Amino acid sequence: MSEEPKGAILQRDKKTYAIVPRIPMGVLTPEILESLARAARKYNIRIIKITSGQRIALVGLNPEDVEKVWKDLGMEVGPAEGLCVHYVQACPGTETCKFGRGDSLGLAANIEKMYVGKENFIPAKTKFGISGCMLNCAESYLRDFGAFCAPDGWTVVVGGNSGGRPRIGDVIAKKLSEEQALELISKCLDYYAKNAKSRERMPRFIERVGIEEFRKAVL
Numbered sequence: 001m002s003e004e005p006k007g008a009i010l011q012r013d014k015k016t017y018a019i020v021p022r023i024p025m026g027v028l029t030p031e032i033l034e035s036l037a038r039a040a041r042k043y044n045i046r047i048i049k050i051t052s053g054q055r056i057a058l059v060g061l062n063p064e065d066v067e068k069v070w071k072d073l074g075m076e077v078g079p080a081e082g083l084c085v086h087y088v089q090a091c092p093g094t095e096t097c098k099f100g101r102g103d104s105l106g107l108a109a110n111i112e113k114m115y116v117g118k119e120n121f122i123p124a125k126t127k128f129g130i131s132g133c134m135l136n137c138a139e140s141y142l143r144d145f146g147a148f149c150a151p152d153g154w155t156v157v158v159g160g161n162s163g164g165r166p167r168i169g170d171v172i173a174k175k176l177s178e179e180q181a182l183e184l185i186s187k188c189l190d191y192y193a194k195n196a197k198s199r200e201r202m203p204r205f206i207e208r209v210g211i212e213e214f215r216k217a218v219l
Helices: 030-042 063-073 104-115 178-195 202-209 211-218
Strands: 017-019 047-050 056-061 085-090 126-131 145-150 153-158 170-176
Touching: 017 063, 030 056, 030 063, 056 063, 085 104, 104 126, 104 145, 104 178, 145 178, 153 178, 170 178, 170 211, 178 202, 178 211, 202 211
Parallel strands: 085 126, 126 145
Antiparallel strands: 017 056, 047 056, 145 153, 153 170
16 A cells, blocks of 8 residues: 655545645735645646635645645645644734734744644644634634633633534633743643643543643643
8 A cells, every 4th residue: 555645635535635734823925825826726726725724725636746736835734633733723813803902823823833843742633722802713712722812811721622522621720911821821731741641632631630630730
């Protein structure tokens, strides 16, 4: 059996592949859009799909074209499978939104720098949702780790997910500065990484150890 192309996901037809370039916080530039459009035309990519994780999937690649497309794009892989941080989802926050209370893009960018690419550190696939206000447009309560900014500071949430076994995340702490929120998220992820079973998602880990035990360990 031949090895699957790097950074590609086999599709329903068992013949073609999809790739998902990493787009931190879902922020695009004209150059990125132009690069994606050129690749789509050059390789006759059948579907270009915006994903739930604020990324763009290129779907319908022939296996022999996958490596060529990655080379043309010059972008990193945004993993859709594997034991690692898949994405850090974020709303515009105070950068542009009239409702923004906190710099969600800035906090999300710091999390990206700290954890993206550390596959040997994360016990299971992990997703973040960072929202600049209490409307939670980045679905902070439905991600493994989340944070949102209220008028009196940041609230940190853990253990949420929206999959086949949905779970609303638990609030760990409120009224935090951005620096305090980032420090707490780091403590939460570190404790999770050291104590979770292999492939145990954060919501299942919280259910197993109990939210009060987890809170005691990180606060």
